[in-house]
Amino acid sequence: MASRNVMHHFLSQGHGENLCIREGSQPTHIDGNFSQIVWKDTQRAGFGRTIKDGGCRIYIVAYYTPCGNVTGHFTANVPPPLSGQIYVPTDAEKGW
Template sequence: MSRRRHENFRELLSKREGFTVSQVSFQNEVLEAHNYYRDLHCAPPLQLDNKLSRSAQIFAEELASKNQFYHSNTKGVGENLYMASGSNVDSLTGKLSSNQQISSSFSYANIAGDAPVTDWYNEIEQYDFDYPGFSGATGHFTQVVWKNSKNLGVGIAYTSEGDSVYVVAQYTPPGNYQDQFPDNVFPEGQC
């Protein structure tokens, strides 16, 4: 596909009201991974929220268009970010070889939705359940399992070169409130 058609496709997609089948599939994989880990920590399952997903998608597209990594200023949401880059985006997909192209038809089916969630969850190794609280080293983990969060929005976007992918997860109500960790972040299997 020509670069011009590729750019037009991305522009048209960003104006769509809904999500592509591949985007919905990816969102559901991210949701399933969240709910798997939340269940281990006695937190109720999250529900996908279309409005929140639209917000996350718009921000993922902004990050990808600038190829920069920073948090949004979206009020009233918790937010986890993930970025993978490289000639074949191996760290996220595990399936693309260096000679494959990421097409403008959005190859989200090739991306494992559990990859960013597992990366965030693995911060558990640094979390001290004896002294619960916020830490920059564990904030992604605590947001994933935060008991009072109910809704999840998921966005994903590639850079125009297709060599980096950005994933944005947004949560309501947000987590990581000081003094609320003991009531929202439980050790595995200890409800």
């Protein structure tokens, strides 16, 4: 992906995938990937990252097996927050 400068999903049965790209210095909001990371049924996961264009472009790829984020299975696979409260850091706390 990074060598061709494109985001492209790998089509494969039985694997989940999250792709992320951040360009420039402006903040971006990326949601929806956390539940796959903590998905209880995930047996194997692999992660990769590369930085291009002097740090102005970052590619992050994650593959999971079996697929997660399955409709109707969220409650059984994503644990509740440990404190009982949902905490969302501010952009300043994230360093953006």
